[in-house]
Amino acid sequence: MKNTQQNKFPELLTIKDVSTLLKCHPTTLRIWDKNGTLKALRIGKRKTRRYRREDVEKFIQKYDLIEEQTQNNTLVEFAPVGIFETDAKGDCLFVNKRWCELAGLTPEQALGQGWVQALHPEDKERVFREWYEAAKARKEFVSEYRFRTPKGKVTWLQGSGIALKSKGKVTGHLGTITDISEQKQTREKMEYYSHLLESLSEAVFSTDTKLTILSWNKIAEKIFNVTEKEAMGKSLDTFVDVEFIDTTRDDAIKQLMTKRTWSGEVIFVVRKSGKRIPALSTGSVVQDANEKHIGFVTTVLDITDRKQVQEKLKESESRFRTLADSSPVLMWVNGLKGCEFVNKVYLEFLGVQPDNVTKFDWAQFIHPGDRQMYVDKYLQAFKKHKIFEAQFRFLRADKQYRWMKSVGLPRFGTNGEFLGYVGSTFDITDLKQAEQETQKAAAMIESSDDAIFSLDTKGIITSWNKGAEHLYGYSKNEVLGKTTALLMPPNKKDDFPMIMKQLKRGKTIDHYETQRMTKDGLILEVAITISPIKNEAGQIIGASKIARDITERKKLEQRKDDFIALASHELKTPVTSLKMFSQALEQRFKKIGDLQSAKYLTTMNKQLDKLTELVNGLLDLSRVQQGKLEYRKNKFSVDDLIHETLQNIQRITDSHKIISDGQTRQKIVADKDRVGQVLINLINNAIKYSPDAKEVIISSKKVDSQVIISVKDFGMGIPKSEQKKIFDRFFQVNNPNAKTYPGLGLGLYISREIVTRHGGKIWLESKLNKGTTFYFSLPIAQTEEIKRSKITSK
């Protein structure tokens, strides 16, 4: 065999030839000599390299010697597992190529105890100890450990070793190392996944392709209230809603088979309790090594809570929209990037219908003067996630700027993250105007020359303006909290209970002239008006008091009064003599039969009476205005007064017959002359305003505790619109189509004054072109009202 081979050998051999000859790999050639020492090493990849025949022949001579060993070694060398051999102590004698790869060491480096450096630092001590202990004890060694190459590559290994024996004596050890990194990783992964599966909030179970349950995790047990044992072998359909089975299940399986995954919502059912579980479910295919589908893994995430939250969210969202749209205020929701929603009212207010509210420029509707302020305020609040508030003018659809107030509350997510604002904007134009009015009023009050202050229901001063400081000399701090009695001089102390009584009744005291005392003790003549202050519920919570210094006016009035008294006196003196002369002459003419002349003098006398009436009226007016009309009260018969008055007037009246109707049979306490004056006024008016009538009827009767006297005419009547004004000073019924009537328009004004001062009332009934009836009532006994009226009439 040797010769045959030799003959065939060409002069030059290729690597392949050599490899074939040496039965080794063409790129790596290692040859050991008889002593097992490595002789030939790497040949290299260059296939074209040629060796001289005589060299190879020499080599083959040696080869003969080591042929057997080499063949063995070649196997060992190229085995897929790492192989090592040690002496009896355990020191390394040999490592194969795979071992060297895994260790990152050369065979030389591994010899002796050199191999130990291949161990991972964390495992080194343990494995070193275990190995030499096992070697010493001549026991089998099995362990898992890591190699780390000098370059840092880590490989998990399973190492094992057995003792080699010869003639019953341990001659050494032979061991293998196997790369188990992948298994290790897979095992770790498996552990990780199984932990993961158990720790998931999702139920996970596996089935075969026919949906028979093969595994069932703890969460599944919990959710379905079924143990793994109970679930195993059952069909998954047992746990799924019938409707899903009918409509979706087959499609889902089809998708799983083709695309290997499926996800969607499934309603699971717990048969035991009938409980339905909405769930987010995913399915994936399990394949065997040949990629054949052998089953499915299904996860089930119970979303009952999420569903409920979603439902609630949906509900609250729709509720918000409904509310927002039906709300009278402008509502808006802003996100981090701007507007997300505005309600219908908002759009209607601006009169716009943008396609996309998120991209719409809302700021363009803000008044240019307010825009920057608004934006600045918003950004400031936005930065700090604080409440946003601003007042600004907003352009309404009718092109009118309205004062608005915006309030935005920051929105936060469930984890506390800032989401933007939800806000409302409302029209405060009226409020703003009212505010301005209030400010104006407050300024007016403060700057008024009149003393204006307010009291609570106990008469304690609660506000005090500059005018009050000026008039009374007290500063605000000196009077606030004190009662208004502080201002009353000793002779007017009765004012306080009277004012409090009126205040509690909610009555206004109008222009009450009295005296007040300053801080310096000076007595002032003042006119006071007190009006109740009511709260929204209409309850009296205090009163406002306006006091005006009328000392000067009083003096002027006194002068005027004196003047009027003097003037009327001076006027009456010539009238008196005129009247006497005219009456005396009238008598003379009658005596001598010159009736014509007598008649002229009668007319003259009447004119003088009218003149007297006018003078008296002016005098009375001046006194009524000052509250100085004097009353002398006596007891008298009402019927007598009517009778006397009627006779006196009838004596000088030819045009009308004055008829008396009824009797009172009552005596009253009153000023007879003044009551007579009222009656004369009414009768004279009746005659004056019914020029075409023939009668005036005076009626009188007692009704309860009062007498009522009426004067009825059949004249032109008084239009409704003028009836209220008829008792006003200087008022006269005006009828453009009728003739005018002489007089100052003082009669009814003074009459009303007299009647009310007596505690009575005066009123009228009238029909146009039919006539008018004036009534007045007087109390028979002197009532409270008369007494009270004294306070204000003095």
Place this chain on the structure above:
Amino acid sequence: MKNKKILVVDDDEAILEAFELTLTDADYIVETTAKNGTVVDNKIEKFHPDLIVLDLLLSGSDGRNITRRLKSDPKTKNIPIIMISAHPNAKKSALEAGAEDFLAKPFEMTVLMKKINYLLSGKRK
């Protein structure tokens, strides 16, 4: 009431003249004076009036003082006095001073005559 004597005291000459005319036509004997004080007293002493018409506010003197003096003098206290005034509200003070009656100026002659007749008729006590 013929021959009854009436003294009229007023500071207005026209009024005195008018009284003279009116009362003379009514057959009274009339004496008038615009003077006050002692002049009035002298007139009364000489004229012995049955009734006096006296103005309330005489210039320089108050008619009420004259009334009080006359009413306090036994010789004159029985002479009825009617006080007259342009102040309609003077009635009270006139009566308080002691006058028998009061008449506001201007007045109706009939009313004046009624009052005079009444006071001179002796019907009053």
